[in-house]
Amino acid sequence: MVALAAGVSPSTVSRILNGTATVSPARQDAVDAAIKRLGFRPNPVARGLAGGRTLSVGVLTQTISSPFYGEALHGIEDQLEKAGYIPIFVSGHWHEAEERKAIEALLSRRVDGLIVLAGRLPNQALQAYAKQLPTVVVGRKLSAARLFSLGFDNEAGGLIATQHLVECGHDRIAFIAGDRAHEDALAREAGYRKALQQAGIAFDPTLVIAGDYTEAGGLLAVNRLLESRLPFTAIFAANDQMAIGAALGLYRRNVRVPDDVSLVGFDDLAPAKFAIPPLTTVRQSVYEMGSQAALAMLDLLRGATPSASLPPPTLVPRESTRRVLR
Amino acid sequence: MVALAAGVSPSTVSRILNGTATVSPARQDAVDAAIKRLGFRPNPVARGLAGGRTLSVGVLTQTISSPFYGEALHGIEDQLEKAGYIPIFVSGHWHEAEERKAIEALLSRRVDGLIVLAGRLPNQALQAYAKQLPTVVVGRKLSAARLFSLGFDNEAGGLIATQHLVECGHDRIAFIAGDRAHEDALAREAGYRKALQQAGIAFDPTLVIAGDYTEAGGLLAVNRLLESRLPFTAIFAANDQMAIGAALGLYRRNVRVPDDVSLVGFDDLAPAKFAIPPLTTVRQSVYEMGSQAALAMLDLLRGATPSASLPPPTLVPRESTRRVLR
DNA sequence: CTGAAAGCGCTTACAG
């Protein structure tokens, strides 16, 4: 070890580097100076082998190129980096076997912790991983030792989106649902129904169209809706991407937004703001979600109990919704 | 080493694992069986320390949440994973000092290679890194030993975009430029000018507006253009994001696309297809760019000379452009 | 507070 060449034993240097024990000021200074002089940078690989820590945390995401998760990864990266950890991102592509494989790769690289963003892995698989290393899961509610979970209140989001439409005077509100395999899609739908109920509007199942969280899915859904000839004056799409697809479908058939139908999305990703017309939506700070997840991981890593939580969703009124004219 | 417990020496096992030398069939089988029986998974951390290989490659990107780079990262990940390597993504945020720091972090983790996506690092810095480890840089042309560079033909892209507009009969074509710090922005502009020249249309510098590759920048640019009261019937924006911002600016002022002005973008990222109206643009397969970069890295790693290249950009005609009416 | 020693899990010359 290089720094040894500058006075003391390797053990002492190691202790200083890690703050593992108190060291006399004299040697402290000597070592600091030597480190500076030599431009010494500890080798994380060796540290990992010897100490069992790699200062890296594995992050299982679904698609690294998704606009939604991209934001979250950004939040994770910023936070982890500050603490000297490096995130290692792997993709599961919404496929259980791939997710497992990706996590195995992470484990074999001895990451210190695991952050899981959504996915199809059963809860119990996640709980099992938590036995091996600190784990934070985003988008589900579950508990176990060394496992922390974090999620938005999607039902509340669905509720305020629909309430906004109700307040605008709409009572024939179609809903384009998200992929039912996602917990959050179900919660958003529950919020929609709850708002209807609170407003005394009868729930009409024919106004609910299945979707898949993609633009193409939103386009398809709106086409089906239009072909059904059911009357409606507003659409709540379970995410922005579907709302954007729906907007295109409406444009194609010369249905004007918001003059003929009001449209609200969910997420408030970047494209919502520049949609034509700019999309009214429910804001969730996905970046914040990532950074809170990382903070929780850092807590877990130092043996503390995480207290991270997410701000409630809020409505962002833009130009795709308006009061219904009578 | 666990597998030793099953017959031979650790060296032999290592050799089998790495294909480093020929081993007698008998031991080969014995070891294979033992590996299988014990469910042995080699520890990449230890391999890295001992052998100097970590089976990881560092990827410097600018913003992990960018729609453009997200696609590229996806391509890199898919290709590297197939070969047993894992990518480690770090962000430089278009900031030279951060880029350097990020690369240092990668080096200290002993990545086997480095893929650099754009950025502000001077070419010579990149060439210096190439002396330390195999490097592939995307989006610049430069050469050095163990350095491979790869990029789209942005000038050709700018050319075909503008030619398309010319063929539609436009001769007052505005150009919203990209961030001049990007080489590709300059090349796209050169393509624009070349097309004008080939068509015998005089270049009018007042029709060129500075932009920054963001939607907000496109919106601003179009406002400036409209306020200038200069006549124009078409706009070529140097990327899709600015085109989308421009479309919103036009919509706000009741200028119809494509009836009043034709609009073309560049990149063909996902949102272009669902813009209103769907955006005519120049397609570059960013995913392909990532996967070719990864393939080139794999070549470098095995000591071969990379031969990766990118398909030429192509025009994707959609609904935002139309023949000018006389 | 601080060394000397052993060891993390592998790989790679070095000798057969």
Add this chain to the structure above:
DNA sequence: CTGAAAGCGCTTACAG
């Protein structure tokens, strides 16, 4: 073709 040995760059009990 195959072992024994040394070593990658650190950390962590173990003794002072």
